Amino acid sequence: MKPTCVLLALASVMFGLPARAADWPQWRGPDRTGVSQETGLLKQWPATGPKLLWQIKDLGDGYSTPAMAGDRLYLIANSGIENEYVRALSAADGSTLWTTTIGKVGANRGPQYPGARSTPTVDGQRLFALGSDGELCGVDVGTGQLIWKKSLRSDFGGVPGAWAYSESPLVDGDTVVASPGGAAATVVALNKATGDVIWKAALPEADEAAYASAIVANFGGAKQYVQFLQKGLVGLDAATGKQLWRYTKTAEGSPANIPTPIATADSVYSGASRSGGGLVRLVANGSALEAQQVYFAKTLPTSIGGAVKVGDYLYGTNTQGLLCVEFATGEVKWQERSIAPGAVCYADGRIYLHGENGDVALIEATPEAYREQGRFTPPEVPDHGRGKAWTYPVVADGKLYIRDLGTLWCFDVRAN
Numbered sequence: 001m002k003p004t005c006v007l008l009a010l011a012s013v014m015f016g017l018p019a020r021a022a023d024w025p026q027w028r029g030p031d032r033t034g035v036s037q038e039t040g041l042l043k044q045w046p047a048t049g050p051k052l053l054w055q056i057k058d059l060g061d062g063y064s065t066p067a068m069a070g071d072r073l074y075l076i077a078n079s080g081i082e083n084e085y086v087r088a089l090s091a092a093d094g095s096t097l098w099t100t101t102i103g104k105v106g107a108n109r110g111p112q113y114p115g116a117r118s119t120p121t122v123d124g125q126r127l128f129a130l131g132s133d134g135e136l137c138g139v140d141v142g143t144g145q146l147i148w149k150k151s152l153r154s155d156f157g158g159v160p161g162a163w164a165y166s167e168s169p170l171v172d173g174d175t176v177v178a179s180p181g182g183a184a185a186t187v188v189a190l191n192k193a194t195g196d197v198i199w200k201a202a203l204p205e206a207d208e209a210a211y212a213s214a215i216v217a218n219f220g221g222a223k224q225y226v227q228f229l230q231k232g233l234v235g236l237d238a239a240t241g242k243q244l245w246r247y248t249k250t251a252e253g254s255p256a257n258i259p260t261p262i263a264t265a266d267s268v269y270s271g272a273s274r275s276g277g278g279l280v281r282l283v284a285n286g287s288a289l290e291a292q293q294v295y296f297a298k299t300l301p302t303s304i305g306g307a308v309k310v311g312d313y314l315y316g317t318n319t320q321g322l323l324c325v326e327f328a329t330g331e332v333k334w335q336e337r338s339i340a341p342g343a344v345c346y347a348d349g350r351i352y353l354h355g356e357n358g359d360v361a362l363i364e365a366t367p368e369a370y371r372e373q374g375r376f377t378p379p380e381v382p383d384h385g386r387g388k389a390w391t392y393p394v395v396a397d398g399k400l401y402i403r404d405l406g407t408l409w410c411f412d413v414r415a416n
Helices: 003-014
Strands: 051-056 067-069 072-079 083-090 096-103 121-123 126-130 135-140 146-151 170-172 175-178 187-191 197-201 215-219 222-229 232-237 243-247 267-272 276-285 288-297 307-310 313-318 321-326 332-336 342-347 350-355 360-364 372-376 394-396 399-404 407-412
Touching (some): 096 135, 096 146, 121 170, 135 175, 170 215, 187 222, 222 267, 232 288, 243 276, 243 288, 267 307, 307 342
Antiparallel strands (some): 051 407, 072 083, 083 096, 121 126, 170 175, 175 187, 187 197, 215 222, 222 232, 267 276, 276 288, 313 321, 321 332, 342 350
């Protein structure tokens, strides 16, 4: 091996190199937008769907979407209600490399849908995982060894939503961001190396945690963390946790705020299934920021499966179908029943849709019309019982990964 290669290999082991373009190292991909930069993928699927490379059926329960980095997949699952764990899998064949228990399954306020929910965030040689009962952990990716552990409930007085914690932790530089909920520490920033507190944001409204995951946004040159809490969408100063603005319309009447917000240079889109979808523009008012509503409608993308912004258009589902919406105006360009509602991601000109019924579809990302380029049902879809197929699709390194409860499929979606 050449000296340069040796140095690069050592750097990768000791410090972790930046994620490859083909990786999907966290919730909704490299930058939490649901958008992949991969190219050279199939533009149309055969009638039976893309080639199945492997399938495993013993993951454990839960709804966690996998993360993918290098030659490994990482997800959270549970066995019963006493054992919730992070699992590392080989991307080559799905075999288990290690399993680490992080806690128990979070208690719901009703009997519905107990199980793991969060996606791990891979950052170099560590990953950060949040269990549904609020156990936030730093884990060594090579061995699965726990490095540190905090409880959002007992350490921060956290108040989860009715269906337990579902957020996927955000890593920003040396900081891990999570949302305990409650009056004392609605959102917290921790040192990713040690788990020590950097700041605690005790927001005036004392929100419960909802089910969305925070994103990084820059408005007017100032870095913010944008999070969709139970009482509304908020922007927090990244350095201090101070609340800079709040928007409540898309939270009104919603028991579960789930989709991750989508931010541009000066605007943020949010939505929830029983309220509606809306865009706000952030406008300076002296030293303060105001979230001014641009549009709001109950008929926009609001489903659990989120939305993606591709160019000037937003693609996502509601209970009536898949929609293409002009992001700046909210004008619906088209709507089609398809296999909606479902979860979406985007890669190489196509929308990948995992329907709540378990089916998967490929749709051209164009505002001109709905153009489906294939759909199929994965083999041996599990019985959802009272639940549905809520896990998001992942496109990484030329593969399409679909999880549904205890089953994970890997499909080859490369064009050649």
